[in-house]
Amino acid sequence: MTQLGPLAWPPAPIRTERLVLREPEPRDRAAFIELLASPEVHTYLGGSRPRDELEREVPEIPGRRPGVFVIDLDGAMIGTVTLDRHDPERPGNRRPEAGETELGYLFLPEVWGRGYGAEACAAALDWFAGALPGEPVVLYTQTANERSMRLAAKLGFAEVERFEAYGAEQWLGVWSSVTPSG
């Protein structure tokens, strides 16, 4: 058993037209620190962490746990896509039912606007749907995060609700590989 329930982790690397989704490796450490230290990446995520703190604390292989895909473009990490079991204790959690999986995505600002987020997330959702058919995936994002809202719509997430948390309007969407009939 893993944090992703019965799924075996890691899967074999997933290849898309331009990207590879794979497990984190030691060579990704600098890009992880870039991602976590970037104020732009964390504009709607509660703020970035100081670089010197990250240099001290990020492990040799960051993010090595079930559900964390490094997104690799031509051999270099450009972001992460995560599929995590939902934390029922998390503040702002609207659907504390056990067993829900949440999608997250973080890409380095220099690669935004080229469709890599959509390409990587679609591949991760496709893998998830193949492994656990019909199992829903939830997504939380601030409504002010326009790029994230556009990506959620493109991926096929349907709005469940909007609510206030952390001093901002939040959006909860749900995605399922099984289209409801009727």
Ligand SMILES: CC(C)(COP(=O)(O)OP(=O)(O)OC[C@H]1O[C@@H](n2cnc3c(N)ncnc32)[C@H](O)[C@@H]1OP(=O)(O)O)[C@@H](O)C(=O)NCCC(=O)NCCS
């Ligand atoms: C959210 C985030 C991943 C979106 O990144 P993005 O690059 O805007 O998203 P996409 O991959 O869908 O790319 C879409 C853009 O690429 C453009 N594009 C260019 N070439 C493309 C191609 N070959 N295929 C598809 N789209 C392409 C699209 O036209 C679109 O442009 P637009 O934003 O001007 O409309 C990114 O902004 C990010 O990492 N933000 C910080 C982290 C965050 O807030 N995460 C949300 C919390 S879960």
